[in-house]
Amino acid sequence: MHCKSAELAVQAGLVHNYGSGTFGFSHLGQKVLDNIESVIRKEMDKIGQEVKMNILQTSEMWKKSGRWKNFEGEEFFNLTNRDDKDLTIAATHEEASVELTRKYIRSYRDLDLTIYQIGRKFRDDHARNGLLRAKEFVMKDAYSFHKHEKGLQRKYQEFLDTYRNIFDKLGLEYSVVAADNSSMGGSQSHEFIAEAEIGSDTYLKCENCEFGTKNLKHETCNQCSSELRKVNGIEIGHCFKLGTRYTNSMDLTFDTKNGDEEQVTMASYGIGVSRVISAIIEQNHDEKGITWNERVSAFEFSVIAARHEDEAQEKAEQVYRELEDKGAEVLLYDGQQSVGEQFRDSDLLGVNRKIVIGNKFLEEGLIDVEDRSGDEREFKAEKLVEEAT
Numbered sequence: 001m002h003c004k005s006a007e008l009a010v011q012a013g014l015v016h017n018y019g020s021g022t023f024g025f026s027h028l029g030q031k032v033l034d035n036i037e038s039v040i041r042k043e044m045d046k047i048g049q050e051v052k053m054n055i056l057q058t059s060e061m062w063k064k065s066g067r068w069k070n071f072e073g074e075e076f077f078n079l080t081n082r083d084d085k086d087l088t089i090a091a092t093h094e095e096a097s098v099e100l101t102r103k104y105i106r107s108y109r110d111l112d113l114t115i116y117q118i119g120r121k122f123r124d125d126h127a128r129n130g131l132l133r134a135k136e137f138v139m140k141d142a143y144s145f146h147k148h149e150k151g152l153q154r155k156y157q158e159f160l161d162t163y164r165n166i167f168d169k170l171g172l173e174y175s176v177v178a179a180d181n182s183s184m185g186g187s188q189s190h191e192f193i194a195e196a197e198i199g200s201d202t203y204l205k206c207e208n209c210e211f212g213t214k215n216l217k218h219e220t221c222n223q224c225s226s227e228l229r230k231v232n233g234i235e236i237g238h239c240f241k242l243g244t245r246y247t248n249s250m251d252l253t254f255d256t257k258n259g260d261e262e263q264v265t266m267a268s269y270g271i272g273v274s275r276v277i278s279a280i281i282e283q284n285h286d287e288k289g290i291t292w293n294e295r296v297s298a299f300e301f302s303v304i305a306a307r308h309e310d311e312a313q314e315k316a317e318q319v320y321r322e323l324e325d326k327g328a329e330v331l332l333y334d335g336q337q338s339v340g341e342q343f344r345d346s347d348l349l350g351v352n353r354k355i356v357i358g359n360k361f362l363e364e365g366l367i368d369v370e371d372r373s374g375d376e377r378e379f380k381a382e383k384l385v386e387e388a389t
């Protein structure tokens with residue numbers, strides 16, 4: 001099947017595909033990535049502490065957890081250094097999070113503890129469909145540590161709500177699907193899946209609420225009894241209750257109030273950040289290009305001088321400077337492209353609003369502002385910056 005998001009991401013110049021599922025982001029792509037990360041960071045800071053764990057990892061902790069060269073379904077990138085020591089380039093950070101928090105978790109007073117990071121991960125996966133399935137990708141991963149099941153349960157619910165807030169703000173439509181745990185071990189998990197034809201997950205989606213299920217024998221929604229529709233989707237987030245799967249094998253304990261020693265209980269939570277870019281494009285594009293929402297778009301405004309007169313060109317530069325001074329992200333075309341090309345480029349990139357300085361400005365002092373959806377509004381030139389922001 002044709003992957004629209006991969007095509008548009010390259011056409012719009014967001015990413016460079018180096019081949020074999022490895023990507024670089026252009027300045028434009030980096031701005032989009034930054035915007036998505038900042039939405040995630042703002043919500044995550046309410047429920048956890050940001051950290052940065054190691055990407056190049058020695059094998060000891062993986063041997064302790066029992067996952068060295070045994071990470072089901074996904075392949076590690078392993079290497080040996082000059083001292084003949086086994087290393088891996090991190091595919092996930094459950095082990096590293098246990099080691100990082102070990103020195104901070106002594107007694108029940110140190111729990112609950114939640115950490116998260118945003119960074120690159122590496123898996124020798126079969127690359128396809130652009131950012132959807134790559135060997136190198138950006139992920140937000142989080143790990144929570146608890147003294148008992150009740151605390152874990154509370155934090156897990158907080159994460160489900162936080163993920164809803166994040167995906168709502170990013171303009172994604174998604175279902176929440178209770179799922180099996182695959183390679184992570186443990187007892188319960190939830191997937192967030194964004195509907196998209198190109199997606200590799202097939203599930204039943206409620207038309208009326210967020211319920212989704214991978215049990216294709218289901219007939220109606222568990223939550224509202226509405227009809228279900230069989231669709232494909234992209235997994236954008238995942239929450240796992242791990243229990244003591246890692247804290248047992250890696251021996252992470254805490255002292256209880258009574259002075260007993262108990263295993264810490266644990267959960268992990270992921271968002272595929274670069275994959276979210278694909279999911280957003282799959283759900284938000286038209287025949288002209290990408291239609292980001294304002295939180296994600298690299299540029300809120302483009303400024304197009306549709307006439308060559310100095311007066312129009314100077315006004316375009318002035319509007320650009322004033323909008324930038326107000327903190328808006330603005331794209332000013334330098335006049336090398338035709339006006340038609342500027343319009344097409346602005347729409348392809350998904351700039352939210354085009355400011356057009358043309359005939360009406362020269363004749364009546366009016367400036368057109370056109371939404372990406374096509375809605376137009378006129379502003380008096382001297383009021384534009386004040387009223388349009």
Ligand SMILES: [Zn+2]
Pocket residue numbers: 206207208209210211221222223224225226
């Ligand atoms: Zn429903």
